[in-house]
Amino acid sequence: xxxxxxxxxxxxxxxxxxxxxxxxxxxxxxxxxxxxxxxxxxxxxxxxxxxxxxxxxxxxxxxxxxxxxxxxxxxxxxxxxxxxxxxxxxxxxxxxxxxxxxxxxxxxxxxxxxxxxxxxxxxxxxxxxxxxxxxxxxxxxxxxxxxxxxxxxxxxxxxxxxxxxxxxxxxxxxxxxxxxxxxxxxxxxxxxxxxx
Amino acid sequence: xxxxxxxxxxxxxxxxxxxxxxxxxxxxxxxxxxxxxxxxxxxxxxxxxxxxxxxxxxxxxxxxxxxxxxxxxxxxxxxxxxxxxxxxxxxxxxxxxxxxxxxxxxxxxxxxxxxxxxxxxxxxxxxxxxxxxxxxxxxxxxxxxxxxxxxxxxxxxxxxxxxxxxxxxxxxxxxxxxxxxxxxxxxxxxxxxxxx
Numbered sequence: 001x002x003x004x005x006x007x008x009x010x011x012x013x014x015x016x017x018x019x020x021x022x023x024x025x026x027x028x029x030x031x032x033x034x035x036x037x038x039x040x041x042x043x044x045x046x047x048x049x050x051x052x053x054x055x056x057x058x059x060x061x062x063x064x065x066x067x068x069x070x071x072x073x074x075x076x077x078x079x080x081x082x083x084x085x086x087x088x089x090x091x092x093x094x095x096x097x098x099x100x101x102x103x104x105x106x107x108x109x110x111x112x113x114x115x116x117x118x119x120x121x122x123x124x125x126x127x128x129x130x131x132x133x134x135x136x137x138x139x140x141x142x143x144x145x146x147x148x149x150x151x152x153x154x155x156x157x158x159x160x161x162x163x164x165x166x167x168x169x170x171x172x173x174x175x176x177x178x179x180x181x182x183x184x185x186x187x188x189x190x191x192x193x194x195x196x
Numbered sequence: 197x198x199x200x201x202x203x204x205x206x207x208x209x210x211x212x213x214x215x216x217x218x219x220x221x222x223x224x225x226x227x228x229x230x231x232x233x234x235x236x237x238x239x240x241x242x243x244x245x246x247x248x249x250x251x252x253x254x255x256x257x258x259x260x261x262x263x264x265x266x267x268x269x270x271x272x273x274x275x276x277x278x279x280x281x282x283x284x285x286x287x288x289x290x291x292x293x294x295x296x297x298x299x300x301x302x303x304x305x306x307x308x309x310x311x312x313x314x315x316x317x318x319x320x321x322x323x324x325x326x327x328x329x330x331x332x333x334x335x336x337x338x339x340x341x342x343x344x345x346x347x348x349x350x351x352x353x354x355x356x357x358x359x360x361x362x363x364x365x366x367x368x369x370x371x372x373x374x375x376x377x378x379x380x381x382x383x384x385x386x387x388x389x390x391x392x
Contacts (some may be wrong), residue, residue: 049246050288050327055297059286059341070325072293090255090286092246097268101251128324129266131246143339145255 003193006033011114011173013122014194015040016164021079021195024172026136029156030184032175034093034111034132037067037075040167043124045069047076049089049131059141060087066165067133076162076170083158088137090147093129094177102179114173124169134175135160137182149180161195199389202229207310207369209318210390211236212360217275217391220368222332225352226380228371230289230307230328233263233271236363239320241265243272245285245327255337256283262361263329272358272366279354284333286343289325290373298375310369320365330371331356333378345376357391 003025006012011034016022024033039045048070053059055068063081066074092098093115099108112129119126136158138150162170176187199221202208207230212218220229235241244266249255251264259277262270288294289311295304308325315322332354334346358366372383 044323048288050286051294053343054287054294057343057345059337059343070288070291072291072297090246091250092244092266095266095268098247098250101268127240131327141255141337141339141341143337145337147249147253147255149253 001194003191006172006174006190006192008174008187008189009109009176011111011118011171012192013118013169013171014192015122016168016170016194018164018167021161021163022170023159023161023193023195024135025157025159025191026083026152026154027157027190028188029154029158030152030186031188031190032137032152032177032182033135033190034173034175035135036115036130036132036171038169039069039075040169043126045071046130047133049133053089060085060089061133074165075168076165078160079163080161083136083154083160086138086153088134088139090139091134091137093132093173094175109176111173111175115171118171118173119169122169149182151181151184197390199387202368202370202386202388204370204383204385205305205372207307207314207367208388209314209365209367210388211318212364212366212390214360214363217357217359218366219355219357219389219391220331221353221355221387222279222348222350223353223386224384225350225354226348226382227384227386228333228348228373228378229331229386230369230371231331232311232326232328232367234365235265235271236365239322241267242326243329245329249285256281256285257329270361271364272360274356275359276357279332279350279356282334282349284330284335286335287330287333289328289369290371305372307369307371311367314367314369315365318365345378347377347380
């Protein structure tokens with residue numbers, strides 16, 4: 001099906017068979033892509049950041065790492081990463097109340113609603129929102145435990161490739177955050193493709 | 197009702213009214229207590245570690261911090277902490293498959309099942325397991341992002357007090373982890389009490 005666009009501020013979901021790969025491209029280099037994965041046969045089993053960190057004993061994934069579900073099974077492998085490799089596992093996907101805390105009084109596009117809309121396009125519904133793997137999101141930590149929301153370190157065309165270890169549903173959201181610095185205050189489109 | 201015991205390797209849950217406080221005591225100083233909170237009127241709204249970190253912009257809570265739900269509302273305030281203040285927000289509550297990865301072939305007591313059993317004692321059921329705030333759990337991070345499972349830094353009788361900002365259900369599990377070092381390989385009891 002070739003390279004597909006994920007529109008700015010919006011999400012997409014796609015089914016992968018075991019062994020298939022998904023390539024997610026940071027088209028402009030500045031865009032954070034929130035990412036989730038669910039086991040096709042049971043949407044209750046999903047990629048869990050708290051389970052991944054416990055097995056990696058690391059705050060972020062590197063090439064070769066497996067992504068673990070809340071049942072501690074590998075669902076994806078990070079096969080390739082051309083970016084500087086800063087992907088965030090710490091921050092919740094943004095949601096409308098989050099923008100309320102940041103001062104917004106009207107509805108704001110957000111990754112949580114994008115996830116559910118993207119799944120709904122595939123006829124899927126889940127009653128919860130797992131923590132996301134925030135691709136290309138640069139959240140440095142300090143030795144005192146402090147965290148900050150910084151611009152992405154990736155460059156135009158950087159991409160990651162994940163291989164499916166199980167039949168799964170992958171969902172992505174171009175983060176519409178335009179208040180904090182993570183997307184250079186300018187949410188844009190990204191692309192993905194499924195590889196055999 | 198006074199000081200209540202949480203037996204070694206087991207969990208307990210209790211309801212708090214807004215304004216009430218819960219004191220959780222590390223009776224022997226060496227025990228990790230996994231901790232969750234749910235909004236009484238809607239168990240779908242719960243304390244979320246990924247939401248807390250995003251608002252704190254810190255990896256761990258300190259006195260005065262509010263705990264945020266997945267709807268970004270304050271549910272608890274950490275009013276007092278006599279421990280050295282290392283509480284983990286990064287690691288998933290242990291579950292039976294986790295012990296499988298650590299080499300166990302039989303069922304192993306675990307915090308996930310303790311949570312659900314404790315809620316069930318109150319007549320409550322939830323179809324998911326939120327990330328836990330792991331009280332007294334010492335998971336140091338390094339500047340390169342690496343993490344380790346280390347013995348608790350707290351001492352006999354250290355405690356935390358949380359004030360309820362909403363009517364809520366609090367659940368605790370004495371972590372039965374006896375393979376990694378976090379409980380000095382010796383899971384023991386802890387205590388809690390509800391204060392007006």
